[in-house]
Amino acid sequence: MSPKALAALATVACMACGNDWRTDMWFQPGGGLHSIARPEPEGSIPMNARPHLDDRDEAESLKEAFPTDTASVARGKALFTDRCISCHGSEGHGGGPVGRYFPPAPDLGYPAIQSHPDGYIYATIVLGGRAMPVMREGLSQTDLWDLVHLVRTIKPLPPKVLP
Numbered sequence: 001m002s003p004k005a006l007a008a009l010a011t012v013a014c015m016a017c018g019n020d021w022r023t024d025m026w027f028q029p030g031g032g033l034h035s036i037a038r039p040e041p042e043g044s045i046p047m048n049a050r051p052h053l054d055d056r057d058e059a060e061s062l063k064e065a066f067p068t069d070t071a072s073v074a075r076g077k078a079l080f081t082d083r084c085i086s087c088h089g090s091e092g093h094g095g096g097p098v099g100r101y102f103p104p105a106p107d108l109g110y111p112a113i114q115s116h117p118d119g120y121i122y123a124t125i126v127l128g129g130r131a132m133p134v135m136r137e138g139l140s141q142t143d144l145w146d147l148v149h150l151v152r153t154i155k156p157l158p159p160k161v162l163p
């Protein structure tokens with residue numbers, strides 16, 4: 001039999017035997033009523049709950065989970081060193097090495113940034129910014145607020161005096 005005739009025969013054979021063998025995972029034994037997630041019992045509290053946010057503006061009124069202190073700022077600094085300095089620079093004034101390949105990250109001491117409410121800064125880490133990626137991966141609520149407290153300590157650089 002010629003290869004053409006073989007191919008035609010194979011096609012006809014496939015059409016004849018229906019679709020079931022090709023639908024991979026379309027049809028499964030599950031999927032009945034029992035597989036629909038049940039609503040959580042009344043009064044239950046999700047573990048590791050965090051506020052649900054769709055955008056940063058929605059977070060403006062979010063209140064900090066605990067007040068700032070030196071221990072929180074120190075923890076925030078350690079996290080900042082791990083996760084933020086590649087873009088924002090070691091002191092948060094910008095100029096991190098990634099800025100060479102990515103939109104440069106701003107000086108976090110800028111009044112325009114510091115004038116945002118705490119919730120907005122929190123949400124920038126959780127949701128990312130216009131260019132900044134989402135940075136919440138692996139961070140607890142305490143970590144996130146420690147970072148906000150650290151960002152709050154970054155003061156604007158004094159203006160450069162030209163010679």
Ligand code: HEC
Nearest residue numbers: 083084087103104105106113121124129130131132135147
């Ligand atoms: C990959 C680079 C990158 C990393 C990592 C990064 N940022 Fe940013 N960040 C940016 C850029 C770019 C902007 C400015 C544009 C924007 O809003 O996305 C920014 C803006 C911000 C702003 C100002 C937002 C505003 O609209 O005023 C804050 C606050 C901030 N970053 C905090 C952080 C913190 C805290 C971390 C670490 C958890 C971090 N960033 C990690 C790139 C980065």
